[in-house]
Amino acid sequence: MESNYLCPHCRGYLNIGDMMIFKVKQPSGKIGLIILHTDIENYNVQYNGAYKPTEGQKSEFYCPLCGKSLEDKAHKDLARIVMRSADGKDSAIIFSKIYGEHATYQVVGEDILSFGEQAKRYYLDPDWFKS
Numbered sequence: 001m002e003s004n005y006l007c008p009h010c011r012g013y014l015n016i017g018d019m020m021i022f023k024v025k026q027p028s029g030k031i032g033l034i035i036l037h038t039d040i041e042n043y044n045v046q047y048n049g050a051y052k053p054t055e056g057q058k059s060e061f062y063c064p065l066c067g068k069s070l071e072d073k074a075h076k077d078l079a080r081i082v083m084r085s086a087d088g089k090d091s092a093i094i095f096s097k098i099y100g101e102h103a104t105y106q107v108v109g110e111d112i113l114s115f116g117e118q119a120k121r122y123y124l125d126p127d128w129f130k131s
């Protein structure tokens, strides 16, 4: 059994197969759905052609089930969801909301694992992850 990805607010399941689905909004107010890969090191992104973000543009991420913002409390350019492993353990997955920026973090207990070429852009204080 694979890991599942959950909304931190409603605990709804965000993944189907190897896709995670989010509601997104551009600064212009344009809204759509975006699909990210469940392999957190795979930065393949799918969206409707009419939604296409430009490189470096931030989209706001929302849970498609409850509609709540997934913005991380400490970094407005990062979104935060929950990963539940096959053995039922939860960890936080934090990723950049900026299109084309590859920065993803997994918080497992006291450890922060980072992924992506731009992961060094954000300083992550281990203390604020634990909340």
Ligand SMILES: [Zn+2]
Pocket (backbone or CB within 6 Å): 007, 008, 009, 010, 011, 012, 063, 064, 065, 066, 067, 068
């Ligand atoms: Zn939700």
